Amino acid sequence: MAPPATPAPVTVPTPAERFTFENRGYLVLENFLAPDHVARLLAAVDRAVARRRQQLALDPARARTTLVNGEKSTRLLYLLEDDPLFLELLDWPALMPYVRELLNPKFHYHASDVIVEQGRDYLNRKGDWHIDGHDRGYRALRRPIPLLQLKVGFYLSDMTQPWRGNLTVVPGSHQANLEPDPADLQRRDLFPGAVQVCAPAGTAILFHNAIWHTAAPFNRPEDGRTMLYYAYEHHWMLGAEGHWDYSPDFYNHRLSPAQRLLFHGCLFEPKEHRHFF
Numbered sequence: 001m002a003p004p005a006t007p008a009p010v011t012v013p014t015p016a017e018r019f020t021f022e023n024r025g026y027l028v029l030e031n032f033l034a035p036d037h038v039a040r041l042l043a044a045v046d047r048a049v050a051r052r053r054q055q056l057a058l059d060p061a062r063a064r065t066t067l068v069n070g071e072k073s074t075r076l077l078y079l080l081e082d083d084p085l086f087l088e089l090l091d092w093p094a095l096m097p098y099v100r101e102l103l104n105p106k107f108h109y110h111a112s113d114v115i116v117e118q119g120r121d122y123l124n125r126k127g128d129w130h131i132d133g134h135d136r137g138y139r140a141l142r143r144p145i146p147l148l149q150l151k152v153g154f155y156l157s158d159m160t161q162p163w164r165g166n167l168t169v170v171p172g173s174h175q176a177n178l179e180p181d182p183a184d185l186q187r188r189d190l191f192p193g194a195v196q197v198c199a200p201a202g203t204a205i206l207f208h209n210a211i212w213h214t215a216a217p218f219n220r221p222e223d224g225r226t227m228l229y230y231a232y233e234h235h236w237m238l239g240a241e242g243h244w245d246y247s248p249d250f251y252n253h254r255l256s257p258a259q260r261l262l263f264h265g266c267l268f269e270p271k272e273h274r275h276f277f
Helices: 015-024 035-058 060-064 084-090 096-102 134-138 248-254
Strands: 026-029 066-068 074-077 107-118 149-155 167-169 204-208 213-215 224-234
Touching: 015 026, 015 096, 026 096, 035 060, 035 066, 035 074, 035 084, 035 107, 035 224, 060 066, 084 107, 084 224, 096 149
Parallel strands: none
Antiparallel strands: 026 204, 066 074, 074 107, 107 224, 149 204, 149 224, 167 213
């Protein structure tokens, strides 16, 4: 009797996931990070926020990279040097196949940040609908705007219910040939067909740079959200300003060999000439 057939290994992204991403402009991967990983990241966020806010109190010039929007609401830019857990997530093994297949087998890191929000600071949030990328979202290009930047958002808070600052998207809008009306971009309510991504902590959301998105308002002042964002781009694109704000020690000594390949060679000392083609 023949032995049972070994199931073929599941490759990611699956054909269904690719189809979803291509047509909707975003992909939701629930339970992508384990609960204990989420807990460690939340603790790292708390440490980083406390340290950065203390530094900001001593040096107002740090307001460029530490944005304070309330008693607790804070956004930290240039995140990778703040904690080894943030750097580890840069090339997280489970994420890399998605970035290679959806964006480019050879890609570069673009930027990362953390957003901590409390509902009391955002009960009257305006719409703030936007697309991502340089030049106001690559608007100088002919529409539909191509996939030039892959954004990855990680829910570190439970957002299984709506109206908790959930990432909110207009599915398929990355294929649009028209701009929304400017007045609609400031609406506090949602576009017809807009979707609040309701998912548990540990969820990863991958989305196209040209999809229209915002954060939903909060219904209750006691609610809050914590999100990490990482962005990747094609290797041939010009390095973003976010590449230039880390220390020389970070570039030359703290990156693994694999992580170094995600940065432009001009950042290192000595400089590295890269051959990509």
